[in-house]
Amino acid sequence: MRHLGEAKLAENKQIAIDVRDAVKRYGDFTALKTISLSIMDNEFFTLLGPSGCGKTTLLRMIAGFEAVTEGAIYLFGDEIANLPPNKRPVNTVFQNYALFPHMTILDNVAFGLEMRGKSKSEARTKAGEMLELVQLSQFSARKPSQLSGGQQQRVALARALAPQPKVLLLDEPLSALDLKLRKAMQLELKHLQRETGITFIFVTHDQEEALTMSDRIAVMSAGEMQQLGSPTDIYERPHNMFVADFIGETNLLEVSVDAINNGRAVCHLGGGHELTCNAVEGVDIGSKVHMSIRPERLFMSENPAETESLKGRIKENIFVGTDITTIVDLQDGPDFVVRTSNSDRGNKRIFEPGTEMYVNMELGAGRLLAD
């Protein structure tokens, strides 16, 4: 099966940003450890990772606000080490909008264009078009304080898009917004990216945001890239424990691999429980590794299903609106978290706490992690 990210890459797109063996050190501290990645033209690319992993540092190096200690960054084929920030065809949207409070919305958007040498009338015409793009034309005469947080963020976007940069860098631009507005803005940003065709490099620590918006995601931790792939790759086929744990919710089980036959690995999880899943490269017989199973890939039944099946007892059911989360005690084995969507509850059983039942999964649901 092809994934969105791969399909896009297969179109032979030009590389917008090429980061080659880039290292960033602040004195003795290494903030980025030899990062290499290529971001394609017209791609919505996300740098995702916990606080302090180096995402902003990488973004600032692309923008030209930080020098690269080792390695190089290429922008559409050209090395940019000696290009000052204002000469790069790159613009940044920050978390805190940074609008001028005394200027109207229109002037805020026009200001950067005038600074770049456009005449006042040219700048204002272009600013008007940009406000139309972000659907704020009716507010062009207002001051920033007369707009909501979401509207101010859209002004900041219009301002950053106005000079038609080839690449737009977005550093956690939605984190100051409440959840509902953030979700609406996520879709809006994605549409804007499609409409303008500009390469977006988006920084976030919010995995759901990254999955919703991106063509591809680079998952980072402690200055290193852990995995690069489409949202489906990252979610369905995490390469390691960090990615499996950081992206979404998962059951991370300690297992020992007892046998590998025909591409299938038979794994022991303690307490006499056994599960078979697809073998992966780097995990051999005798390995003690982890298996990741997403809670929504498990289902419960009164009798063992014809798939992989483990006997357990219900500990607790937790109603979380769209789903019911069930904690299952496997008796001398690990606890399992099973998620049942409320939309297909008719097909899947929910049992009362204390009931003995079976937790089942398809063969492909468990994923062995090499580390």
Ligand SMILES: Nc1ncnc2c1ncn2[C@@H]1O[C@H](COP(=O)(O)OP(=O)(O)OP(=O)(O)O)[C@@H](O)[C@H]1O
């Ligand atoms: N100017 C600096 N001098 C020294 N250390 C720095 C400097 N700037 C960043 N760092 C360190 O580099 C590491 C990466 O910082 P960075 O801001 O890139 O992280 P981040 O992933 O963007 O985090 P957050 O999500 O909190 O913004 C952190 O440990 C930070 O303390």
